Amino acid sequence: MMSTGMIEHKKWVYEIIxxxxxxxxxxxxxxxxxxxxxxxxxxxxxxxxxFALPSSSIFYGSIAILAVWIWSFLAFHIGPTVRRLKPPSxxxxxxxxxxxxxxxxxxxxxxxxxxxxxxFFISLYLFLRQDLIAYWLAGNFSPVLLVLAGILLWDVxxxxxxxxxxxxxxxxxxxxxSRVSGMRGKMRYTPYEELRTxxxxxxxxxxFGAVTLVFYPMAISDPVFFGGLxxxxxxxxxxxxxxxxxxxxxxxxxxxxxxxxxxxKFGYVGTSDKDMTPHLTPVIFVFDGHTVFFVVSKIxxxxxxxxxxxxxxxIVDMRDPNNLYNNRAVLFMGRAKIFGLLDxxxxxxxxxxxxxxxxxxxxxxxxQYKTRRELLPRAxxxxxxxxxxxxxxxxxxxxxWREAGSIRLP
Amino acid sequence: xxxxxxxxxISGLLKESHFAYFCTTDQENRxxxxxxxxxxxxxxxxxxxxxxxxxxxxxNIKTNxxxxxTVDMRDPENPFENRGVMVQGTASIEKTVDQxxxxxxxxxxxxxxxxxxxxxxLNEAQSITQVKYQEFTEVLVRVKAKRMVxxxxxxxxxxxxxxx
Numbered sequence: 001m002m003s004t005g006m007i008e009h010k011k012w013v014y015e016i017i018x019x020x021x022x023x024x025x026x027x028x029x030x031x032x033x034x035x036x037x038x039x040x041x042x043x044x045x046x047x048x049x050x051f052a053l054p055s056s057s058i059f060y061g062s063i064a065i066l067a068v069w070i071w072s073f074l075a076f077h078i079g080p081t082v083r084r085l086k087p088p089s090x091x092x093x094x095x096x097x098x099x100x101x102x103x104x105x106x107x108x109x110x111x112x113x114x115x116x117x118x119x120f121f122i123s124l125y126l127f128l129r130q131d132l133i134a135y136w137l138a139g140n141f142s143p144v145l146l147v148l149a150g151i152l153l154w155d156v157x158x159x160x161x162x163x164x165x166x167x168x169x170x171x172x173x174x175x176x177x178s179r180v181s182g183m184r185g186k187m188r189y190t191p192y193e194e195l196r197t198x199x200x201x202x203x204x205x206x207x208f209g210a211v212t213l214v215f216y217p218m219a220i221s222d223p224v225f226f227g228g229l230x231x232x233x234x235x236x237x238x239x240x241x242x243x244x245x246x247x248x249x250x251x252x253x254x255x256x257x258x259x260x261x262x263x264x265k266f267g268y269v270g271t272s273d274k275d276m277t278p279h280l281t282p283v284i285f286v287f288d289g290h291t292v293f294f295v296v297s298k299i300x301x302x303x304x305x306x307x308x309x310x311x312x313x314x315i316v317d318m319r320d321p322n323n324l325y326n327n328r329a330v331l332f333m334g335r336a337k338i339f340g341l342l343d344x345x346x347x348x349x350x351x352x353x354x355x356x357x358x359x360x361x362x363x364x365x366x367x368q369y370k371t372r373r374e375l376l377p378r379a380x381x382x383x384x385x386x387x388x389x390x391x392x393x394x395x396x397x398x399x400x401w402r403e404a405g406s407i408r409l410p
Numbered sequence: 411x412x413x414x415x416x417x418x419x420i421s422g423l424l425k426e427s428h429f430a431y432f433c434t435t436d437q438e439n440r441x442x443x444x445x446x447x448x449x450x451x452x453x454x455x456x457x458x459x460x461x462x463x464x465x466x467x468x469x470n471i472k473t474n475x476x477x478x479x480t481v482d483m484r485d486p487e488n489p490f491e492n493r494g495v496m497v498q499g500t501a502s503i504e505k506t507v508d509q510x511x512x513x514x515x516x517x518x519x520x521x522x523x524x525x526x527x528x529x530x531x532l533n534e535a536q537s538i539t540q541v542k543y544q545e546f547t548e549v550l551v552r553v554k555a556k557r558m559v560x561x562x563x564x565x566x567x568x569x570x571x572x573x574x
Contacts, residue, residue, distance in 0.1 A: 266484050270433040270441040278441060278478035280433040281496060284489075313441035315431060329445050364487045401445075 010105035015079050033076055037069035051145055054138045063214050064152050070211050071159035074204050078166055090188035092180035100173035115161030119154055163208035167239045170205055174243040181250045192252025202244040209236030251289055260330050261287035264316035271305035271312050279305055286357035291392045293354050298389055306336040314393055331399040339390040413455055414571055420495050420560045423481055424450035433478040434470035442466050449524045457553040458521050468549055477501040477553055490563035499555040
């Protein structure tokens with residue numbers, strides 16, 4: 001019988017082994033992976049000593065153990081991170097995330113299928129090309145040695161299968177999430193924080209593929225091996241990169257809020273100095289899908305306040321001229337991120353995009369500022385970094401008002 | 411108490427606008443803003459807002475009475491035509507609507523009447539919103555201005571009030 005909360009308890013076999021089987025279960029989480037590496041390496045060195053293997057064999061064995069260790073470490077990150085994902089408030093998006101969780105830890109253990117296939121093909125190839133084993137094991141074909149090498153090969157294959165499965169499922173969830181995010185209700189969405197976690201998972205998957213790089217010294221002399229490794233890492237990189245880019249384009253705010261931030265022409269920035277004197281002025285602003293940006297004069301009180309206290313608030317509202325009560329507003333509370341020259345260099349493409357957004361949103365303003373430049377005091381001129389400073393908001397809390405009621409967003 | 415004469419641009423703007431943005435801070439100096447209805451009292455240069463007793467701004471005023479209120483007229487085509495006034499001052503929580511509707515405080519009664527006159531057109535037009543108006547407006551807040559900054563385009567005028 002299925003119990004509720006089954007999803008919470010589903011784990012990969014590998015995780016279960018490390019959590020339940022001594023001696024791994026006896027050490028704290030995080031150390032059990034290290035203990036595993038340590039034990040494997042000890043066994044490896046002992047075996048090498050007993051069979052009088054050359055140092056090259058120890059080196060190749062160690063490479064495999066190192067890769068297994070990094071993979072284990074990554075797998076130990078992926079599992080809990082995926083299980084911690086909070087359900088999006090949009091119904092279809094919640095289904096996508098649920099499905100992602102379920103299939104990643106599917107009881108059908110599809111990652112094993114991949115692992116077995118990979119193990120089978122590598123074994124078959126090694127059987128046909130016995131010189132390769134001979135080379136790695138320095139010509140020693142003792143059955144004990146072959147069995148131990150086989151176990152190590154299985155360890156490697158299992159991680160390769162796991163990595164492939166994780167990357168494929170991430171790819172699928174990103175494509176689906178992006179597709180259904182276009183159908184979300186006005187106030188339904190997947191929080192930005194969760195999207196960031198999904199992107200982090202893609203990076204972990206990408207690293208999973210990158211770890212195969214350590215095998216290249218072993219495979220360089222063999223085109224088939226080399227090709228196989230290349231296809232594997234290129235495949236994982238491809239799926240993870242597409243997944244990342246797709247998720248980066250899913251908006252982490254409700255649709256209605258995005259309209260407000262895109263169509264709203266004026267925002268109000270509230271700051272407060274160290275003596276707790278509030279200060280509030282209108283600004284023009286742009287929203288790039290994740291962050292609100294506005295520009296302040298270098299000599300403004302706002303900027304001085306933000307240097308003293310970076311906790312700021314920003315509000316945008318829309319008014320219905322026929323009904324003053326039918327207004328909607330969004331309030332962001334968070335920290336000001338002031339872009340200095342160094343930040344500008346580091347975030348250059350992003351700043352170019354912000355500049356484009358400003359030009360597109362306020363063409364009249366840009367025109368007026370250009371043609372009537374001589375009327376402007378120096379501090380108002382729009383030369384960025386000389387007299388104007390770009391500020392972004394790292395949002396901590398959002399309040400949304402709609403017709404007198406307010407909705408608090410996480 | 412003599413009341414300082416405000417420049418006509420400032421008093422004009424405060425009289426003709428229906429919306430103000432009201433800015434407070436909590437005990438950790440985190441800023442909060444809300445759009446609000448307000449009333450400017452020409453005779454005393456004070457600004458009044460109506461709020462709900464359990465609202466964030468009322469809680470904030472209790473810990474830090476320093477507030478800021480901004481009113482502006484925007485021109486989406488020409489930034490040189492934007493004008494506005496920022497009022498910085500101290501807020502005090504006066505009375506709940508129930509209390510001053512029966513009180514003999516003539517000044518507060520006048521303020522309350524002023525609110526009804528300013529927003530009455532809307533009240534009559536929409537009976538549903540009238541209910542909301544009652545629901546969300548039960549505390550009267552008085553803002554004593556210390557400083558007003560007026561701008562039109564890039565030009566600023568600062569007025570300091572209540573100086574001894």
